[in-house]
């Protein structure tokens with residue numbers, strides 16, 4: 559299994575667990591137990607029941623006829639936007655909260671950038687009656703008031719990160735600092751990033767996306783495999799979930815779309831695979847955007863969920879081995895794609911998701927080519943941005 563990590567959590571040269579000595583017991587505890595727990599019948603029963611009745615799965619696989627007609631291909635949308643809380647992130651938080659409970663943890667910590675993962679975490683903590691602390695950059699708290707309000711209403715404590723640029727990477731530093739001081743807490747990471755075993759654990763929990771795609775495609779087309787799967791990549795969790803059960807099927811094309819921002823060479827971008835170099839971020843060896851001194855550089859994208867300065871180690875490996883093709887879309891291209899999907903299909907996508915849609919015009923498509931686009935989230939949270947760009 560070429561695209562599964564080693565026991566130490568390596569995908570080729572990427573991955574591993576680069577963490578302070580004091581956190582080794584926590585990570586070891588998780589490493590020793592996560593596969594056992596996830597594969598147990600008890601976990602699977604609870605997880606699948608919550609996904610069905612709480613999250614609203616299976617999410618539909620929808621044939622987008624007008625979009626298909628426009629691009630001359632057969633395009634299906636995997637509707638993760640219809641999940642409770644509006645995106646794929648809850649697949650992971652539901653799974654990890656069950657794992658945390660099985661490990662006897664009662665206090666959950668998380669970091670968040672735009673607040674989407676913070677909301678998904680606060681949601682499952684409310685569901686389970688567990689204490690929740692969310693670290694968030696002070697600047698992001700000011701920018702993302704509705705999500706801060708949601709987290710507070712859900713009972714979470716939102717702690718501002720006051721250091722550095724006061725954004726996501728600073729919130730991550732604060733969360734790790736707190737974890738060292740309170741090793742009894744459970745650190746709930748929101749993407750396929752962080753020290754092993756998080757990238758693999760999160761990928762397994764998001765793999766429900768491609769598990770459903772397989773039987774849904776079979777039902778609709780008679781074949782389990784599409785020709786191409788397209789997903790946007792911030793840290794890489796929705797893409798990992800959409801790719802997971804197809805990774806070893808090399809005839810299925812995988813397209814990962816990063817945020818080009820104002821343009822890859824503009825200095826205002828988050829296209830990590832194009833701009834990054836090998837380094838360590840968030841406890842994992844991967845590719846990340848850094849300056850000549852190895853300091854992490856601040857990424858930029860119009861979409862808050864994609865402006866992460868790294869990608870998870872699986873994606874670094876998919877990029878290096880060329881198993882996945884890495885494309886990018888600029889702010890303007892993403893906006894245009896969001897308006898187009900809305901007009902053609904009556905679906906307002908999240909700005910992150912719009913990046914995945916935006917590569918359709920750049921691809922060489924054929925009429926009978928079956929494409930699945932992972933519609934990672936809905937656009938309600940982005941309405942303010944969309945309104946600024948609405949043309950009559």
Ligand SMILES: *Cc1c(COP(=O)(O)O)cnc(C)c1O
Nearest residue numbers: 749792793794795796863910935
């Ligand atoms: C957070 C988010 C993303 C980016 O995160 P990944 O881990 O790369 O999936 C993409 N789409 C939506 C809707 C999100 O909320």
